[in-house]
Structures are given as structure tokens and as C-alpha cells.
Amino acid sequence: MSAVTESSVVEAVTKELFIGGKWTPAGSGATFPVSDPATGAVLCEVADASAADGLAALDAAVSAQADWAAHPPRERGEILRRAYDALLARQEELALLMTLEMGKPLAESRGEVAYAAEFFRWFAEEAVRIDGGYAVAPNGTGRFLVTKQPVGPSLLITPWNFPMAMGTRKIGPAVAAGCTMVVKPAEQTPLSMLALAQILADAGLPDGVLNVITTSDAGGVMEPVIRDGRARKLSFTGSTAVGRLLLEQCADKVLRTSMELGGNAPFLVFDDADLDAAVEGAMQAKMRNIGEACTAANRFYVQRGIADEFARRLTERMSALPIGRGTEDGVVVGPLIDSAAVAKVDELVEDAARRGAEVLTGGATVDGPGNFYQPTVLTRVPADARLSREEIFGPVAPISVFDTEDEALAAANDTEYGLVGYVYTNDVKRALRVSERLETGMVGLNQGIVSNPAAPFGGVKQSGLGREGGTVGIEEFLETKYVAVSL
Ligand code: NAP
Numbered sequence: 001m002s003a004v005t006e007s008s009v010v011e012a013v014t015k016e017l018f019i020g021g022k023w024t025p026a027g028s029g030a031t032f033p034v035s036d037p038a039t040g041a042v043l044c045e046v047a048d049a050s051a052a053d054g055l056a057a058l059d060a061a062v063s064a065q066a067d068w069a070a071h072p073p074r075e076r077g078e079i080l081r082r083a084y085d086a087l088l089a090r091q092e093e094l095a096l097l098m099t100l101e102m103g104k105p106l107a108e109s110r111g112e113v114a115y116a117a118e119f120f121r122w123f124a125e126e127a128v129r130i131d132g133g134y135a136v137a138p139n140g141t142g143r144f145l146v147t148k149q150p151v152g153p154s155l156l157i158t159p160w161n162f163p164m165a166m167g168t169r170k171i172g173p174a175v176a177a178g179c180t181m182v183v184k185p186a187e188q189t190p191l192s193m194l195a196l197a198q199i200l201a202d203a204g205l206p207d208g209v210l211n212v213i214t215t216s217d218a219g220g221v222m223e224p225v226i227r228d229g230r231a232r233k234l235s236f237t238g239s240t241a242v243g244r245l246l247l248e249q250c251a252d253k254v255l256r257t258s259m260e261l262g263g264n265a266p267f268l269v270f271d272d273a274d275l276d277a278a279v280e281g282a283m284q285a286k287m288r289n290i291g292e293a294c295t296a297a298n299r300f301y302v303q304r305g306i307a308d309e310f311a312r313r314l315t316e317r318m319s320a321l322p323i324g325r326g327t328e329d330g331v332v333v334g335p336l337i338d339s340a341a342v343a344k345v346d347e348l349v350e351d352a353a354r355r356g357a358e359v360l361t362g363g364a365t366v367d368g369p370g371n372f373y374q375p376t377v378l379t380r381v382p383a384d385a386r387l388s389r390e391e392i393f394g395p396v397a398p399i400s401v402f403d404t405e406d407e408a409l410a411a412a413n414d415t416e417y418g419l420v421g422y423v424y425t426n427d428v429k430r431a432l433r434v435s436e437r438l439e440t441g442m443v444g445l446n447q448g449i450v451s452n453p454a455a456p457f458g459g460v461k462q463s464g465l466g467r468e469g470g471t472v473g474i475e476e477f478l479e480t481k482y483v484a485v486s487l
Pocket residue numbers: 157158159160161162166184185186187188215216217218219220222223237238239240242243245246259260261262263293294295391419459463464
């Protein structure tokens with residue numbers, strides 16, 4: 001194999017639309033640039049789809065649906081399994097590609113490629129486990145035959161923060177269930193998805209099953225595709241604001257929806273916690289993906305007895321993190337996605353400081369090119385600070401102190417979001433009590449990472465609808481059909 005270099009991995013990607021199994025330029029011939037967030041340099045140009053291209057992709061998905069639904073589940077699973085093998089075989093080049101377009105350190109990109117691949121392995125196994133039922137009707141005369149069928153052509157919209165895994169988490173179950181797809185990756189990180197499309201084609205995915213459209217006009221392209229009515233499903237990962245808008249658009253033709261939206265995760269540390277483990281978990285929950293994760297700990301609530309020591313240790317760890325371009329050895333904190341993200345993080349920190357929070361470390365942008373922000377710890381953060389309510393999406397850890405369990409839970413649940421919460425305690429009863437009372441879809445109990453392809457991922461309240469991964473993940477792409485049988 002030739003050496004993996006920055007230019008070779010970018011060159012290897014076909015930067016066109018993938019429709020009906022063929023690479024094709026945008027109908028208008030337009031392109032848009034993709035940039036490296038660490039330097040601002042343009043990496044390449046990618047086809048810029050219009051609404052007409054979006055509808056052409058939908059045509060291809062609709063045409064392929066009936067054959068694909070009839071494709072043997074075992075073969076659907078084997079395609080995923082081959083793609084899983086290919087992703088791992090090409091982990092190094094795909095990780096570099098991801099770091100170039102998204103910014104995260106190479107070690108994290110390698111981790112994401114493995115995590116993304118795991119969704120394919122998991123759903124390869126699920127493809128052959130789609131079950132049904134046969135039952136005697138209560139009156140004893142009739143019979144109920146229950147079977148599962150693919151939902152049909154599905155629209156998948158993914159964010160920039162996990163450019164590949166947020167795709168495989170949807171594509172895996174859609175392929176396993178027998179649904180065709182139109183995928184729209186984020187404008188800032190289309191390359192990982194384009195590379196993935198080629199890998200799936202090479203793994204034997206039939207033409208038209210997966211269609212990928214890249215565009216600088218997400219709303220203009222997707223709204224007509226959603227409102228067209230031939231797609232039967234929208235699976236979206238992104239912000240709550242955009243999710244809300246898409247739910248409205250889906251209501252028009254009553255599309256089924258899965259919504260993986262924003263978060264505002266509380267991280268609770270009780271006096272009886274293992275402090276070393278809590279600090280380690282805090283670093284993972286806060287700094288994975290440079291803080292740009294829906295699962296990122298957004299608010300730390302620490303019980304008074306250990307609050308000062310927790311803040312001291314977290315500050316020590318955060319201030320020692322090497323910042324730089326994700327391609328450099330040893331870098332842990334890469335750039336944020338763009339200058340607007342840096343400005344927002346800075347604004348949230350300033351707002352908290354104005355309201356009385358103390359900055360223990362960081363609290364400023366980094367001079368020079370690229371979108372860097374210093375790892376930051378704030379303490380004495382008041383409840384009315386904006387960062388207690390809004391997703392920070394950056395390397396900032398705000399700490400507040402609490403006295404009682406009830407007080408901690410009230411603060412943790414005082415948000416319209418409900419994706420994940422973290423709890424550190426060595427008291428078993430408290431662990432279960434608090435886990436049950438947290439208004440979230442997921443809880444990290446004495447651990448700072450919850451994501452796992454074999455577990456059901458998703459939120460409650462305004463963090464979303466539905467679950468991805470686990471045994472329920474495939475259900476999002478299946479309809480239940482009941483046949484009433486007369487004997
Ligand atoms: P975003 O602005 O909502 O964008 C997400 C995707 O939606 C992108 O592909 C975007 O395209 C597209 N989009 C934007 N406006 C649209 C419209 N009017 N119609 C159709 N598509 C549209 O979110 P983001 O900034 O990329 O991602 C960060 C957000 O995602 C955070 O809130 C984070 O919490 C959430 N997230 C949630 C999960 C989860 O599993 N719950 C996982 C990861 C991220 P363009 O980029 O081309 O505009």
C-alpha cells in the first residue's frame with residue numbers, strides 16, 4: 001500500500017454526488033470548499049447539490065426499494081460485515097481524513113472509525129434476527145400473524161462532530177432492515193461520508209440502496225425531498241433547533257422520525273465518590289471530541305465536602321492538555337469546528353464570569369491560525385449563567401457546588417434537554433435512586449462514556465425521539481404488520 005499522506009487521503013475520495021450507484025457532479029456543476037479547521041486551509045472542493053439533485057437521489061432510493069426489501073437478510077448482513085472489515089483495514093487513512101476535515105486528534109479519529117465500524121458489525125448480526133409472531137386470538141377462533149417489514153426509503157441527515165459514526169449508526173440498521181437511503185452529511189465534513197459510500201459499494205451494496213448528496217444548502221435541498229412524500233422516514237442527528245424544524249416538515253406527509261438532538265449533560269459527584277475515578281470520568285465526559293459531543297458533560301455539580309479538591313484536580317488536568325493540530329503527535333485538544341463555535345464558547349465563558357463565576361484555568365482563545373480555545377475550568381457558576389442552559393460544545397467545564405441529593409437532582413433536571421447524565425457515588429442505593437430520578441435517556445454510572453453500538457442510545461425531553469444501536473436500533477427502520485387470520 002502507498003504511504004498515507006494528507007494529500008493522498010483527500011485525493012482518494014471521489015468528491016461528487018453518489019446517486020444510483022454512480023458518481024456524478026452536481027446538476028449545476030457547482031462545488032463548495034471543505035476546510036481544515038486547524039489551519040483554515042481549503043482541503044478540496046465537493047459537489048454542491050441542488051434540490052433537483054436531492055430529488056434525483058430520492059428517485060434512485062425509491063426505485064431500489066422493492067428489490068432491496070426482498071434481498072436475503074443474510075446477504076444484507078454480509079455486506080455490512082465486509083464493510084466493517086474494510087473500515088478497520090483502512091482505519092489509518094480514514095482517521096487522517098476525518099482529522100483533516102473535522103479537527104479531532106488522530107487518536108480520537110481512529111477511535112471513531114472503530115466505533116463507526118462496530119455499528120456495521122452489530123447490525124450485520126441483527127439483520128438475521130428480525131422476528132415476528134403467531135398467536136391465538138382471545139376468542140380462540142382467529143389467529144394473529146405479526147411480521148416486520150422495512151419502513152421504506154429513508155432520509156438520513158448527520159452532523160459534523162462524528163462525521164462517520166453518526167452515519168453508520170443509521171446506515172447499519174437501515175441496510176439490515178432492508179431500507180434504501182438518501183444520506184446528507186454536514187457541509188463541513190462530507191469527506192468521511194463520501195469515503196464510506198465507496199466502501200459500501202465495494203462491499204457489494206446494490207446500486208441505489210445508498211445515495212449521498214453533499215450540499216451547502218441543507219434546507220433548500222432537503223425540504224422538497226422531505227415534503228415529496230415518497231420517503232417514509234427521516235432519521236436526523238443534530239441540533240434541537242433544526243430537529244424541531246424537520247419535525248414540522250415531516251408532519252406534512254407523516255414521515256416516521258428518529259431524532260438524536262442536543263444535550264446539556266449534568267455530571268454529579270457525591271462526597272462518597274472515588275475522587276480519582278470521578279476526575280478521570282470528568283476528563284472523558286468533558287474532553288472527548290474536544291467537548292463537541294452531544295454527550296459532553298455540560299454542567300458539573302459537586303457535593304460541598306469534595307468540591308474544592310475536585311476543582312483543583314480537574315484544573316490541574318485541564319491546564320496540562322496539549323493543544324494543536326490533530327495530526328500532531330501528543331495533541332489532545334484540537335481546533336473547534338469553526339470561528340463561530342469559538343466565538344460562542346468565548347461568549348458563554350464571559351457571560352458566566354460576568355455573573356460571578358471564577359475562571360480557574362483557560363478562559364480565552366488561542367492566538368494564531370485555526371479555531372482553538374483553551375481548556376477551561378470555571379467554579380462558582382450561578383444557575384442563571386447561559387452555559388448552564390445552553391450546549392457549550394467546547395472544552396469548558398463549569399462547576400457548581402451542592403449540599404443535598406435533592407438539590408443536585410433538581411439542578412440536573414432543570415433543563416429542557418434529557419440526553420445523558422453522569423453520576424459518581426460509591427453508595428449503591430444512591431446510585432440507583434439518582435439514576436432513576438435523572439430525566440435522561442442514558443446515565444453514566446461511575447463512568448464518563450456511555451456510547452456503545454450494542455446499547456440503546458438516545459434522549460428524552462427535547463433531546464430527541466427514538467433510539468439508535470442496541471437491539472432496538474433496527475426497530476427504527478421496521479414497521480410492524482399484523483395479518484388477521486381466519487381459521
Ligand atoms: P445542525 O446544525 O443541526 O446540523 C445537523 C445536520 O443538519 C447537518 O447535516 C446540517 O447540514 C443539517 N441541517 C441544518 N439545517 C438544516 C435544514 N434546515 N434542513 C435540513 N438539514 C439541515 O447541528 P450540528 O451543528 O451539525 O451538530 C451539532 C448538534 O448535533 C449538537 O446540538 C449536538 O448535540 C447534536 N448531536 C446529537 C447527537 C445525538 O445522538 N443526540 C449526536 C451528535 C450530535 P449543514 O451542516 O450542511 O448545515
